[in-house]
Amino acid sequence: MLPDAGQANARPAAPRQESLAGRAGGTEGINDIMLSPLVHPSAERAELLAECRRLRVKNDFLEGCCAQLQAALRAGEEARLLALQAQKLEAIGQLTGGIAHDVNNLLTVLRGGLHLLPGAVEPARRERLIGRMEGAVSRGAEMTRRLLAFARRQLLQPEPIDLADRAEALATLLTGCLGPRIAVELRFAGDLWPIAADRAALLLSLQNIAENARAAMADGGRFLVTAANRPLFPQGAGKLGLAAGAYVEIACSDTGTGMTPEVLARAFEPFFTTRPVGQGSGLGLPQVHGFAAQSGGAARLESAIGVGTTVILLLPRAAGACGAAGASA
Numbered sequence: 303m304l305p306d307a308g309q310a311n312a313r314p315a316a317p318r319q320e321s322l323a324g325r326a327g328g329t330e331g332i333n334d335i336m337l338s339p340l341v342h343p344s345a346e347r348a349e350l351l352a353e354c355r356r357l358r359v360k361n362d363f364l365e366g367c368c369a370q371l372q373a374a375l376r377a378g379e380e381a382r383l384l385a386l387q388a389q390k391l392e393a394i395g396q397l398t399g400g401i402a403h404d405v406n407n408l409l410t411v412l413r414g415g416l417h418l419l420p421g422a423v424e425p426a427r428r429e430r431l432i433g434r435m436e437g438a439v440s441r442g443a444e445m446t447r448r449l450l451a452f453a454r455r456q457l458l459q460p461e462p463i464d465l466a467d468r469a470e471a472l473a474t475l476l477t478g479c480l481g482p483r484i485a486v487e488l489r490f491a492g493d494l495w496p497i498a499a500d501r502a503a504l505l506l507s508l509q510n511i512a513e514n515a516r517a518a519m520a521d522g523g524r525f526l527v528t529a530a531n532r533p534l535f536p537q538g539a540g541k542l543g544l545a546a547g548a549y550v551e552i553a554c555s556d557t558g559t560g561m562t563p564e565v566l567a568r569a570f571e572p573f574f575t576t577r578p579v580g581q582g583s584g585l586g587l588p589q590v591h592g593f594a595a596q597s598g599g600a601a602r603l604e605s606a607i608g609v610g611t612t613v614i615l616l617l618p619r620a621a622g623a624c625g626a627a628g629a630s631a
């Protein structure tokens with residue numbers, strides 16, 4: 303509780319002669335005042351003394367307030383750091399648990415296959431077992447690829463890509479991912495800058511986004527991809543944790559179920575999934591996030607229940623013209 307100024311004012315009167323100069327913590331104004339009955343033997347002096355006492359009391363009061371505020375701020379900062387630490391530990395726990403769970407599933411398939419293989423004389427049965435084991439190995443490789451993408455440790459080879467030039471090929475790819483019940487529409491600005499990105503990782507990101515959109519639009523819907531130039535000035539770039547410069551914004555919107563605020567807040571977390579067991583690993587959006595960040599851009603989500611979801615990628619503009627590699631996207 304803060305000290306009570308009223309109570310503090312009720313302190314007993316101080317001795318007639320005093321020096322406030324040496325009092326620890328006294329305010330600057332008061333410290334400089336030296337009072338002596340020899341110098342001021344009048345009523346004015348008594349009034350001055352009383353005023354000084356009042357000032358000292360107020361000063362004590364303010365110092366008390368400051369100390370308590372500082373203590374409260376320190377306590378608040380400590381609580382914030384503790385909460386942050388707890389969040390970090392929870393995320394690490396989630397990640398570790400997710401990896402352990404997936405690796406365990408793969409090992410179970412491999413262990414079972416290795417155990418049964420020597421006794422499987424029938425060629426068809428041997429083939430089935432080997433096929434299952436190969437599938438497990440591929441899933442393991444895919445998992446590590448996406449984890450590396452999330453950790454921004456994938457090997458990326460950025461090259462200039464002209465999206466507008468490749469709109470048709472992209473539309474074909476997305477239609478393949480989304481199926482016949484979802485209408486795919488691409489709206490790219492005519493003067494769209496080329497982006498600097500790894501072609502394979504960009505396509506994988508768009509596939510991951512499209513797969514999520516398909517799951518969210520089980521009864522069909524619309525998938526719209528827009529792309530526009532986005533110059534970022536220092537203030538706007540700073541808010542996104544990016545350097546100021548030229549970017550292209552790619553927004554992929556679906557008209558699906560949308561996400562609750564709780565799901566939206568966690569959707570980029572590795573191994574976070576709301577899908578039934580065996581139907582999602584929770585590594586699609588982390589790959590998208592890692593790819594954008596490692597490319598020098600950013601990814602963010604907007605979503606509303608019953609309205610749909612938009613995944614927004616900001617990717618840096620490529621310097622110079624597009625080469626043949628970009629044209630083959």
Ligand SMILES: Nc1ncnc2c1ncn2[C@@H]1O[C@H](COP(=O)(O)OP(=O)(O)OP(=O)(O)O)[C@@H](O)[C@H]1O
Pocket residue numbers: 510514515518556558559560561565569570574575576577581582583584585586587588610611
């Ligand atoms: N377009 C979307 N609409 C509604 N919910 C979505 C959408 N995209 C992602 N989500 C939610 O975010 C979660 C995480 O998505 P993410 O792509 O990372 O993993 P996943 O789809 O569950 O599994 P994986 O992609 O590894 O197969 C999803 O389980 C889903 O709940």
Ligand SMILES: [Mg+2]
Pocket residue numbers: 510513514582585586587
């Ligand atoms: Mg997914």
